[in-house]
Amino acid sequence: xxxxxxxxxxxxxxxxxxxxxxxxxxxxxxxxxxxxxxxxxxxxxxxxxxxxxxxxxxxxxxxxxxxxxxxxxxxxxxxxxxxxxxxxxxxxxxxxxxxxxxxxxxxxxxxxxxxxxxxxxxxxxxxxxxxxxxxxxxxxxxxxxxxxxxxxxxxxxxxxxxxxxxxxxxxxxxxxxxxxxxxxxxxxxxxxxxxxxxxxxxxxxxxxxxxxxxxxxxxxxxxxxxxxxxxxxxxxxxxxxxxxxxxxxxxxxxx
Amino acid sequence: xxxxxxxxxxxxxxxxxxxxxxxxxxxxxxxxxxxxxxxxxxxxxxxxxxxxxxxxxxxxxxxxxxxxxxxxxxxxxxxxxxxxxxxxxxxxxxxxxxxxxxxxxxxxxxxxxxxxxxxxxxxxxxxxxxxxxxxxxxxxxxxxxxxxxxxxxxxxxxxxxxxxxxxxxxxxxxxxxxxxxxxxxxxxxxxxxxxxxxxxxxxxxxxxxxxxxxxxxxxxxxxxxxxxxxxxxxxxxxxxxxxxxxxxxxxxxxxxxxxxxxxxxxxxxxxxxxxxxxxxxxxxxxxxxxxxxxxxxxxxxxxxxxxxxxxxxxxxxxxxxxxxxxxxxxxxxxxxxxxxxxxxxxxxxxxxxxxxxxxxx
Ligand SMILES: Nc1ncnc2c1ncn2[C@@H]1O[C@H](COP(=O)(O)OP(=O)(O)OP(=O)(O)O)[C@@H](O)[C@H]1O
Ligand SMILES: [Mg+2]
Numbered sequence: 204x205x206x207x208x209x210x211x212x213x214x215x216x217x218x219x220x221x222x223x224x225x226x227x228x229x230x231x232x233x234x235x236x237x238x239x240x241x242x243x244x245x246x247x248x249x250x251x252x253x254x255x256x257x258x259x260x261x262x263x264x265x266x267x268x269x270x271x272x273x274x275x276x277x278x279x280x281x282x283x284x285x286x287x288x289x290x291x292x293x294x295x296x297x298x299x300x301x302x303x304x305x306x307x308x309x310x311x312x313x314x315x316x317x318x319x320x321x322x323x324x325x326x327x328x329x330x331x332x333x334x335x336x337x338x339x340x341x342x343x344x345x346x347x348x349x350x351x352x353x354x355x356x357x358x359x360x361x362x363x364x365x366x367x368x369x370x371x372x373x374x375x376x377x378x379x380x381x382x383x384x385x386x387x388x389x390x391x392x393x394x395x396x397x398x399x400x401x402x403x404x405x406x407x408x409x410x411x412x413x414x415x416x417x418x419x420x421x422x423x424x425x426x427x428x429x430x431x432x433x434x435x436x437x438x439x440x441x442x443x444x445x446x447x448x449x450x451x452x453x454x455x456x457x458x
Numbered sequence: 459x460x461x462x463x464x465x466x467x468x469x470x471x472x473x474x475x476x477x478x479x480x481x482x483x484x485x486x487x488x489x490x491x492x493x494x495x496x497x498x499x500x501x502x503x504x505x506x507x508x509x510x511x512x513x514x515x516x517x518x519x520x521x522x523x524x525x526x527x528x529x530x531x532x533x534x535x536x537x538x539x540x541x542x543x544x545x546x547x548x549x550x551x552x553x554x555x556x557x558x559x560x561x562x563x564x565x566x567x568x569x570x571x572x573x574x575x576x577x578x579x580x581x582x583x584x585x586x587x588x589x590x591x592x593x594x595x596x597x598x599x600x601x602x603x604x605x606x607x608x609x610x611x612x613x614x615x616x617x618x619x620x621x622x623x624x625x626x627x628x629x630x631x632x633x634x635x636x637x638x639x640x641x642x643x644x645x646x647x648x649x650x651x652x653x654x655x656x657x658x659x660x661x662x663x664x665x666x667x668x669x670x671x672x673x674x675x676x677x678x679x680x681x682x683x684x685x686x687x688x689x690x691x692x693x694x695x696x697x698x699x700x701x702x703x704x705x706x707x708x709x710x711x712x713x714x715x716x717x718x719x720x721x722x723x724x725x726x727x728x729x730x731x732x733x734x735x736x737x738x739x740x741x742x743x744x745x746x747x748x749x750x751x752x753x754x755x756x757x758x759x760x761x762x763x764x765x766x767x768x769x770x771x772x773x774x775x776x777x778x779x780x781x782x783x784x785x786x787x788x789x790x791x792x793x794x795x796x797x798x799x800x801x802x803x804x805x806x807x808x809x810x811x812x813x814x815x816x817x818x819x
Contacts, residue, residue, distance in 0.1 A: 354541055354543060356539045356541055356543040357543050357545060357546075359510055359530075359537075359539075359543070360537070360539060360543035360545070361545075361556070362509075362510075362529070362530045362531050363508055363509075363510075363530050363531070363535075363536055363537045364531075364536060364556050364557035364560060364604070364605075364608075365531045365557050365560030365561055365608070366531055366556075366560050367531055370560065374556075375545055378547045379546070379547060
């Protein structure tokens, strides 16, 4: 009996999570302007998508920002994660984790005020900088958890056997935490590509990203085109998360 | 000159002194053991010798030269870690080649020496495997091969056999002794297992609470413990509260509450009137229904209080005098006979005066 109850609540939870997504995906193939009833199967919304210049431009921006931001955040976040692990400082972990918990809207507003204060024109650069800022913490956490799972004595053994501190890092520590770094990079990429709130505040008038573009479209109505682009975005992020959990199961599953 | 000399090493964590004024000299070619209970500072001391940690005061000298400013990679000292610390992303052969690579030795020579090292530890067919694919004993041997392949002056081993089961441990102990003889490298071996320490070492330093309690050959440590802690920690030992009444040149007379006078060996020094314990090893006590008294022996009547069948021997706890319990051993040489005496049986026990040693408090 409790077993069945457990199974039932599990199924309910999954339905709750995925049913709305399934609906979006389904309507993206629906041959009707209205998200009301199923008419028939079509690829036409996807075709419209690839003919929509604004959408393509936004997608290009999103990809550029996500690639740049995740790369920079991975380098900085890895260094931060290593420092967190190596020097057991009291305050540093809190300071690097806090931005993950601070409401995004606050981060967005404060970044906007900051960019205005330093006279930075809002656009691709300001969005990218903001994304780097909020991704560092996530990468740092993933890398740190990978380091925490590594036997302390391994880099020591390397030193003991004649490796300089740098050689010990390059030949032993780095290869062992590489899956964590890669997982952190994928996580940063997915966070960046679908971020809305912070992007909204730091985008200015010129630059748009996919989430901003979708938002501006649904101000009028939720068109099937929005369903189509949402489906593609969802597929991409799902794919990346699956890969991330494959290469570094414990850090993504929060072991 | 000693190979390694420690001079008054102190290492504290906060107020707590993990290593508290340790001095010792270790000779070249020696199998030297640090023995002590958990938390007595063995690993801390080893880490300072390897260079992962530095003493707050004191000196570590190798061949008479101070090592304190030398980083671990520049010390001709290698460590076999308790967890083995084999690099999981490298094959067995790559692991063993690691210290040679760090020394910028040519490819051809590395291959040759790795092959030799694998042969030495009987793992020639495992060179291409990853550490995760090996058994505990095999990993142990890879760790040894890796630490020895570049011929360090000194090898540190931190409880290297602790993770192995009994049978394998005994086998590895023999291999370790032979290996050490063969390579002639000085070993500093850490363990909290006293039988292992007695079996392997040339000399043992018994540590407790960050200090060295006694530093001696195994037989000296066992037969002539210097204080109550050493007597109690090494093997089983009867420790009986006693007071010295007369101290002669070689013998002394002790007064034991509830038992009376006992003759013991005088460990030296002016001890008349001092209090302490009589340390008496169970296997040095004879037990029987009636024992003829020989000269220089102590003999008492008592009765069997309890006994423990151990397979090879039976341990009898004999009550003598008023409430004094003494453990004695009897080998079970006759087959199919778990015990000779039962609880309550009247017996006699005796021991030579020099079987017992008086330890001053
Ligand atoms: N980095 C550290 N910070 C604080 N205390 C420490 C540290 N390292 C060791 N200690 C303390 O120092 C004492 C000695 O530790 P050490 O590891 O040397 O013991 P050990 O003799 O090797 O014990 P075991 O047989 O359990 O390995 C312990 O009480 C331990 O708690
Ligand atoms: Mg230890």
